[in-house]
Amino acid sequence: MNPGLTLMPQILTEAEIENISAESADLSTTAWPIIKNLLYPNLTDKDQLIIFCNHEGYTLGILSSPQVLDLCSRMNISQGACFREEICGTNAIALSMLLQKKVAIRGEQHYCQLFKDWSCVAAPIRSPGGNIIGLLDVSMDCEKGLENIPALVQLAVQYIEKMYEEKLMSRLTPPINPVSPELLLKLKILSIREKDVLLLLIKGWTENQIADEMQISKETVKTLKKRAFKKLSINSKIEFFNIIRELTPYLNTLCSKRGT
Numbered sequence: 001m002n003p004g005l006t007l008m009p010q011i012l013t014e015a016e017i018e019n020i021s022a023e024s025a026d027l028s029t030t031a032w033p034i035i036k037n038l039l040y041p042n043l044t045d046k047d048q049l050i051i052f053c054n055h056e057g058y059t060l061g062i063l064s065s066p067q068v069l070d071l072c073s074r075m076n077i078s079q080g081a082c083f084r085e086e087i088c089g090t091n092a093i094a095l096s097m098l099l100q101k102k103v104a105i106r107g108e109q110h111y112c113q114l115f116k117d118w119s120c121v122a123a124p125i126r127s128p129g130g131n132i133i134g135l136l137d138v139s140m141d142c143e144k145g146l147e148n149i150p151a152l153v154q155l156a157v158q159y160i161e162k163m164y165e166e167k168l169m170s171r172l173t174p175p176i177n178p179v180s181p182e183l184l185l186k187l188k189i190l191s192i193r194e195k196d197v198l199l200l201l202i203k204g205w206t207e208n209q210i211a212d213e214m215q216i217s218k219e220t221v222k223t224l225k226k227r228a229f230k231k232l233s234i235n236s237k238i239e240f241f242n243i244i245r246e247l248t249p250y251l252n253t254l255c256s257k258r259g260t
Helices: 014-023 025-042 066-074 092-099 149-171 181-188 192-202 207-214 218-231 237-254
Strands: 049-054 059-063 103-105 118-126 132-141
Touching: 014 025, 025 049, 025 059, 025 132, 025 149, 092 103, 092 118, 092 132, 118 149, 132 149, 192 207, 192 218, 207 218
Parallel strands: none
Antiparallel strands: 049 059, 049 132, 103 118, 118 132
């Protein structure tokens, strides 16, 4: 790692950005309105920078004044930039991923020159099951004090987590009408691993997290998901949530016990 680094060295392709955006769609649609309408307006300095990442440290969105956004563009800090430590050295997002808690880093504590002019506060965003599904960072001029930024970041994260859980729970509301025999029959032809994948998907887990939990490859997760969707005649995300909302009580009793 070059301590003289002045540009973000790794940016995803447009296709890769579309992929991670799709995987984090539920989180993004929950978090971004809170970031834009509640967190940013409460920052005392509109030049302060908000960076919103997925659980792997890839940028999903940034928000600041036009001047700062222009500076970020020239530094390659944009959607698809990666903040993991092996990519750009010690920074608040990378450290928050590692320690799995809120952290603050001042300018001189950064490893690379790229971040030396910034002081940053970052915190993980967790799913109801406790898994990190995203990260929120607020950065500012290193000559200015952090003041109330740690508290604002924590409040924003807590509100995002609350609204995200409510979004997931709204899909798990028990149906008014009983499940049709045809739908239950389709459930019975699913393998245990296919049921496990469906249950973790409905809880908001990403394919990578499911792969880690089930100790299988991401490609195997995709295959299990594809097979389950075909058996249940699911052709879209909307159909997935409509059907799984009905089947979730049965999935919970028929899936293998993973403590999730």
